[in-house]
Amino acid sequence: MQKKFVFFFLALTVLAFGVGIGRFILKTARNSDNRRKLVTVVVYAPTSFVDSYGPGEDLKKMFETTCDCTIVYVDVGSSRLAIDRMAFDPKKRVDVVVGLDLLLLKTAATRVKFQELNDLSAPWQDQLRGFSFRRFTPYDWSPMGFVYREPNKDLPKVASLEAALNELPEKSISLADPNSSTVGLEWLYWLFRTSTNVDESLRKLARLTYIVTPNWSASYGLFKKHQVPMTFSYLTSLLYHWQVEKDHSYQFMQFSEGHPVQVEYAAVPEACWDCAVAKNFVQFLTSVEAQKVLAQKNYMLPAVKNIPLDSSFEELPKVKTLGLEKIDEFVTQQPQLIEVWKKAN
Template identity: 35%
Template sequence: MKYLAFAAGIFCATGLAAETPELTVYTYDSFVTEWGPGPAVKAAFEETCGCTLNFVAAGDGAALLARLRLEGARTEADVVLGLDTNLTAAARETGLFAPTEIEADYDLPVAWDDDTFIPYDWGYFAFVHAADMPAPQDFLELARSDLKIVIQDPRSSTPGLGLLMWVKAAYGDDAAQVWTDLADNIVTVTKGWSEAYGLFLDGEADMVLSYTTSPAYHIIAEDDTTKDAASFDEGHYVQIEVAGRLAASDQPELAEQFLNFMVSDAFQSVIPTTNWMYPAVTPAQGLPKGFDALVEPREALLIPEDQAQATRDTALAEWLGALSR
């Protein structure tokens, strides 16, 4: 009888495990590292959803879109987290994303009205450097200098693409010449942000393309005030990172639940000290001490979504042309 009871227990436990729903979220590599938001988000969401949350790392933000295009409606993703406004038009055109209804009190530098993509954080692109180093005041001064910089590839990295859009938004038809002048400042072009920032920290470059919020990591996590972000006179380009649910998902209600959780205090309070960005919805406790020491850009630059694709194609051609000479 004991054997039968034991066997019945095993059967019930197995049955319950089989019924536990799973949600698959594609995101970028740094989100799921032990120091990124992923572990805390997974633990907090699983406490409320009665499910298993599986993060799948797929390179950087631009690589996410490339993977989705390749997989199409066969994708195993229920949610994609890590696109930004430079990619949302192209993502929307795939027809792979479903509309959603999420209400939140967003704290963004621009108005937000989108029925498909939900913002979860944002920041300004900037060049990070040693705080004791005199920093250039704009791209033109940077190009005239002997400073060495590391940037990311716009074809695989959202910061890399953001840099192209930044230069284009600031200089318009003169952007191609700016890239020609900058070419000899570039030490290397990396596939993603983590590799580029690591090279900077190793002393391989004077400056690295990152965010105005990056020094907050050093201040808060390392008690280190030796890093700063250069403030450029032409303004700084805004990155708003978003998530969306896939139309082909076999867990549409759970995906919607995750998007609602994403704009909650439990998720948003994790962002500043794990993703080192501004939260899309300011948490109840506000921003942590250290964020008050960050550079405040003179102007927020952002190319509207309906212009982003055409601008991206032009800017990429200009960038490739300048760097191939």
């Protein structure tokens, strides 16, 4: 009797899913067919852009109403992996790549050929003057620094990075690995840019470091799980906690030296097929509607001025930011800096 019941239950489950799978197969075959009829724009994007909470879906719907085209996203994980994929097979079709990080632009330009974009004269944010390039268009940004929770008796109030490196308790911070994460590159650049003795600063930071994770999300996840009192992250990380979790204990340490900025870019590789539509998509990312979606869904600041946003954006501290100086020098010295860091850590 029991065996009959189990058999019936399993058969029913298989039948139900069988019907579902049949529909799944038919639907995807139909979608493929539809895609073949319209102009397709293949967009390489990082995971955060295309996941269920990312801006990708909304941007796709908005853009597709303006053209006879369909956007097809390819989740490439990160900008570093996107560059690797494009460099490995330069002829493989990709129309747009989004999520290229500021500190990887030189590498991207060296390894992959990109098209020149239309002369974009969007009203950029003041802090992003000089951050727009012929082949790369910024679409969002955020200052970077140490995010922590208040109150925390163990963390002294510090007003500069130098003081932080000397006074913060040891093993109190989680960091992303500069070898595999652009967020990691950001703190490395920060030390490079602001320290008189970079090697010494790296050794001091190593003292403060509890863990180095392969990517930002693991590092931030450990911080959220209270494994560490602070982490290196975006200023705009506070927005998620304030808006979604209604938790204002999350704060940002402001330092007198200034903070590095993470800027995300879109570009059109030479391997594009529908290059004109691709360029229109990049242009579209700087429109008011797109900027609003990007800021709200990516939890980043808009690249363009005067975008109407939630009030919590206004509550974010106004921090001093570092410009583009010494970035080329940093990129050149990156491997040696990483070696010093590895030895220190």
